[in-house]
Amino acid sequence: MPQMPEQNELTPPKDGRLARGEATKDRVLDAAERCFAAHGFATVTIRQIAREAGVTLGVVSFHGGSKEELFATVLARRTATLNALRTDALKALQARGGITIRDLVDAYLTPYLEIASRGDPQWRAYAQLIARIVSDDQYYMQVRDLYDPVAQDFIAEMRRIYPDASAKAVATVLTLTVASMLSIVASRVRIAGLSGEPASESALDYRLTLVDFCTGGIEQALAAP
Amino acid sequence: MPQMPEQNELTPPKDGRLARGEATKDRVLDAAERCFAAHGFATVTIRQIAREAGVTLGVVSFHGGSKEELFATVLARRTATLNALRTDALKALQARGGITIRDLVDAYLTPYLEIASRGDPQWRAYAQLIARIVSDDQYYMQVRDLYDPVAQDFIAEMRRIYPDASAKAVATVLTLTVASMLSIVASRVRIAGLSGEPASESALDYRLTLVDFCTGGIEQALAAP
DNA sequence: AAACTATCTGAACGTCCGTATAAAAAGTCA
DNA sequence: TGACTTTTTATACGGACGTTCAGATAGTTT
Structure with a gap:
């Protein structure tokens, strides 16, 4: 330097x-x-x-x-901003009370979808960069420091909703949620290819489908046997 | 050559x-x-x-x-084998009839989880390699030829179950399913880090959670509004 | 054995990489 | 103006890269 x-x-x-x-x-x-x-x-x-x-x-x-x-x-440059968006959304939910799984999923996913859809090409590039490294264990040591603390806050809230779920199950479904979220940015071309329609311009167009998918998935995976 | x-x-x-x-x-x-x-x-x-x-x-x-x-x-070397495992599982379901979303998800995911858990280190490496490239649009032209034909067969069957869902919604949830599946292999270290427990040795250990997650996710995302 | 083919070796080629550095340029302050 | 600091330029260095190839070796065929 x-x-x-x-x-x-x-x-x-x-x-x-x-x-x-x-x-x-x-x-x-x-x-x-x-x-x-x-x-x-x-x-x-x-x-x-x-x-x-x-x-x-x-x-x-x-x-x-x-x-x-x-x-x-x-x-690291934009991490604090993204983390703050997520943390603020979580704090708002905690202040309101009556948190559902859908609330948590939406609070975690939407900030990312929004920066990935911003007009600012730098924020879009940052979102794409995240998609590249978070889904690769080779970079986990960096990801751990940057994103895991906030992820742990969401995990704690999830465990409050599903007190009987194992720690591993909760960590797994959060990781699956993150992977799904990132694929909206990383695999948009494949979605277009599979559906035969051109790719949506904005990642936010997938918000409803994505939140539904992750919410339904967590509910099913963590439901009491 | x-x-x-x-x-x-x-x-x-x-x-x-x-x-x-x-x-x-x-x-x-x-x-x-x-x-x-x-x-x-x-x-x-x-x-x-x-x-x-x-x-x-x-x-x-x-x-x-x-x-x-x-x-x-x-x-390309092992693609035919993996595709055959998935196609055979799908054909078995079609011969039996009464296909559920869970059946489809399981038929698509389990062959991959199995090769990722095989004792043979070459098959494990191949599974890891897939996780690397399928989740990156940079390689989509190769992925399209290798894996999309079989994926289209599963999509056709999904559309039979959800005739009112849009083509884009079905393609999206399949992509989310694939991303979740791949993350079991690509992000196992992060799951371990988030849960505080050591990573499972076998990808099949995550099968139930993964199938539950994707099944519940698809049902929620494609359910009639 | 000799002719032939497939396989392998060892070394080289030109290119591009990340990094370092001396010197020039631009700007500040006395 | 002239001393001083920060920034930029231009160039160079050693190394590693992907690729190529003449020649040695192993195996087959006649």
Whole structure:
């Protein structure tokens, strides 16, 4: 990593150089986000990212560090926002009370579907990148730190609804729910191919079907024998 | 590709050279299958495959052709067997009659879970490789040819059970079912991490939960509004 | 044995990769 | 202006990659 020009909140008189540096750093991270989302970590080259960002080769290393550091930075950059959307939805349910499984499923899935449907192509790329890495155990150590804490909150609430279900069963159905959610982004072309109709533009078009599927699935899988 | 020594069924007097060639070709394909399954296409190198197979570099090209041809060969090699298992299960249901959604789900999922649980490490590797590529639209053109025909047979049967469901809804729930199935193989580490218990050794241990989840999900998603 | 084919070896080729770095450019501050 | 810092350029390096191929080896056929 470079000199990491910190932007102190208490010193608003920004150096023009630092401002420019931050801007190009964002361009690099955005370009990396799009590239990693579209082709995966191994396939993408630093030179591709540089070209996509409109900068020269050295700039990518200067602002992004090594390829692995760049990848980790891109992954972590938007996580707090997504986690906050989910946590806020969960807190709203807890404040209201009378939580159903459908409520929980919807609170977990909808924030992701929304960022995947946003006009902002960077958020769409981020959603696609998540779909790439969460469904691959090779990246689990990174996923664990980024997403599992919030997932555990939802698991705790699910166990309150199904107190007799085993820990493994609850963890399994949550993982199946996540896999289903990600496939809406990762396998949209296949859905189109199988149905013979063109793919929907927005991931939110699948929201009802997806929430129904996961809700019905959890209810059936965790129902008392 | 090399000279492709064809083994004619009508000429059993095999050339000893061809027999040896076929044997090392199998060693190469097996090694490639394990490598691609464990690390994905881009990460794996021909030299890794050669080392894993215990042969020198040139042999991999000689028997496997280019890296892409080798990948395609490995993908296609076991497809007919898996497709036959699913088709046979479907035919048995059709002969019996009175098909339920649970029957269909079980007939589609169980063959995969079984090959993923087999003692044979090559079949396990193949199952892992499928999980890698089917959930990635980047490989859809290959997936379409290999797996979609059988998937269409199951879709046709589902539409018989839910005649009022839209084509897109049926294609969606089948894709969600497939994604859930694959995640049993691809995300077993995450399930273990979320539940706090060690991962099950066999994918078949998740069969009941998985079939319940997908059955309940389809019933809920396709139920008449 | 000799001619022939299939298989394998070992080494090389050109290309692209990630990373590092010296020097130039741009901007700030005294 | 000139000292100073941050950013950008241009280039280079060592290594690993996929692929190719002449020649050695093993096995078959006549």
